[in-house]
Amino acid sequence: MSSFKERNVECILAILKKQNPATTKEIMAMRDLFPELCAGCTSGGDVILAGKELVEQGIVEREWSSTGFVWKLISGHNENA
Amino acid sequence: MVIWSRIRKDFPVLNELYDGKSLIYFDSACMALKPIQVWEAMEYYYKYLGACGGAGRSTHSLGVETSLLTEEARDKITRFINAKSSNEIVWTRNATEGLNLVAATVPLEKDQNVVTTTLEHHSGMLPFFKRCKETGSELRLVKAKEDGTFDPADFEEKIDDKTKIVSFVHASNLTGTVAPLKEVVEIAHEHGALVVSDEAQFAPHQKLDVRDIDVDFCVLSVHKACGPTGIGVLYGKYEFLESLDMFMVGGDVIEDVVYDGNNVIPKYLPPPHKFEAGLQNYGGMLGAGAAVDYLENIGMDNIHNREQSFSKRLLEGILELDKFEVLGPLDYKQRAALVSFRPESDAVNHNDIVEYFNEMIPNHKILMRSGNMCVHPYQYQIGIKPNEGEGVVRASLYIYNTVNEIEIFLGALEDFARAIE
Numbered sequence A: 001m002s003s004f005k006e007r008n009v010e011c012i013l014a015i016l017k018k019q020n021p022a023t024t025k026e027i028m029a030m031r032d033l034f035p036e037l038c039a040g041c042t043s044g045g046d047v048i049l050a051g052k053e054l055v056e057q058g059i060v061e062r063e064w065s066s067t068g069f070v071w072k073l074i075s076g077h078n079e080n081a
Numbered sequence B: 001m002v003i004w005s006r007i008r009k010d011f012p013v014l015n016e017l018y019d020g021k022s023l024i025y026f027d028s029a030c031m032a033l034k035p036i037q038v039w040e041a042m043e044y045y046y047k048y049l050g051a052c053g054g055a056g057r058s059t060h061s062l063g064v065e066t067s068l069l070t071e072e073a074r075d076k077i078t079r080f081i082n083a084k085s086s087n088e089i090v091w092t093r094n095a096t097e098g099l100n101l102v103a104a105t106v107p108l109e110k111d112q113n114v115v116t117t118t119l120e121h122h123s124g125m126l127p128f129f130k131r132c133k134e135t136g137s138e139l140r141l142v143k144a145k146e147d148g149t150f151d152p153a154d155f156e157e158k159i160d161d162k163t164k165i166v167s168f169v170h171a172s173n174l175t176g177t178v179a180p181l182k183e184v185v186e187i188a189h190e191h192g193a194l195v196v197s198d199e200a201q202f203a204p205h206q207k208l209d210v211r212d213i214d215v216d217f218c219v220l221s222v223h224k225a226c227g228p229t230g231i232g233v234l235y236g237k238y239e240f241l242e243s244l245d246m247f248m249v250g251g252d253v254i255e256d257v258v259y260d261g262n263n264v265i266p267k268y269l270p271p272p273h274k275f276e277a278g279l280q281n282y283g284g285m286l287g288a289g290a291a292v293d294y295l296e297n298i299g300m301d302n303i304h305n306r307e308q309s310f311s312k313r314l315l316e317g318i319l320e321l322d323k324f325e326v327l328g329p330l331d332y333k334q335r336a337a338l339v340s341f342r343p344e345s346d347a348v349n350h351n352d353i354v355e356y357f358n359e360m361i362p363n364h365k366i367l368m369r370s371g372n373m374c375v376h377p378y379q380y381q382i383g384i385k386p387n388e389g390e391g392v393v394r395a396s397l398y399i400y401n402t403v404n405e406i407e408i409f410l411g412a413l414e415d416f417a418r419a420i421e
Helices: A004-018 A024-033 A045-056 B004-009 B036-049 B061-080 B095-105 B122-135 B152-158 B181-190 B238-243 B282-298 B300-321 B350-359 B376-381 B403-419
Strands: A060-065 A068-073 B021-025 B089-092 B113-117 B138-142 B163-169 B194-198 B217-221 B232-236 B254-260 B263-268 B324-326 B338-343 B364-367 B369-371 B392-396
Touching (some): A004 A024, B021 B403, B061 B282, B089 B095, B095 B194, B095 B217, B122 B138, B163 B181, B181 B194, B300 B403, B350 B392, B364 B403
Parallel strands (some): B021 B364, B163 B194, B194 B217
Antiparallel strands (some): B089 B232, B254 B263
């Protein structure tokens, strides 16, 4: 079984594979599509932490917009990340 | 006279750059920073003692000094909250453990009820929710008003002669509401009910006098009062601590365990030691003692007066922008030193706001908290839906903050409001 942190990372990846790019708000709204991966994200802080982890790893990039942060799965990671 | 700029120097993290930026720490309602004096007290234990303390443990020189210093720290907490005796001070892991201890062990019958409020931190509500489920007792909820305040009449309506205990937050970690605790205690006592108050957000900021408010139990969160993590305090009137069963048992809580006729007969120590099973967080206790020394040297009235003027500026500055909904009362005199808010437009997620202030402000990192602050029921009550990803941003202040930091934050918040238009 994946750790709590790994599950959150997998949650973000699963969402971004479905909609790329996506704002934090859109990611939060799509968590219910992956209930086994996205457990424990009610307040959403875990989403930010997991997203930042993926940015650190160079798998996701993040930009600020007038609707908040936009998270984008970097090309090449889309299939096998 | 307090030299506040000198106080700030006791917190070296604030005088260092982080990723090349100055830190503005507005998250003290979650965790206060620790002054050098607290580290030094803990370092003394780990560097020069490192031994067992406590009842019936090691009697060599290091053990005796550990016991003396930890009991001295208990005495400091006793004075800090004006308890009658150090025997009324129980060391716990945190405030949550203290609330669980009371909830799990207070005698409670099926036909009795427990009263709490919609504004409780989950730690003040869920232990009693769980206990009531186990006993079949009724859990009654007093609704906070839309502005986060309470009407004592609502407590009069819920508390009756079958109420065993009232669990009530003195200062809310979400709305900042400072509640009419003394009036609620009077109502509860008229019906023979006990009161346990959550002082996690009150005691670090204002003088807490447990004898004046006449509360029966209360819990303190040491890490919100410049102390270390992993150590908390449960205060209880001695007669009531005596009447509670133990939450945990094991070493350190007994005078003897007699073996007789293939039976064991434990004889437990009196409070507070009967609640402190196993080896304790001795370094944390010394840190806790140093933390309350530190706050008392500044003066709790000095802390409160300064924070109130800063809270006024913070609250009014956010309201003046006219772009944000503020939770809680709009009169700063009714509030603790924190403001929870959210944009009137719901275009941006609350976590993004905190991340914006963490990463996107030139020259500064402004550190705040986003989320639901472990007070979900009240947010559902006022129309914020945690299960749909809604939440708030909280800016909370403490002794090391400056008025200049508040102005920098308000300027940045104005820029942020424009950025999301």
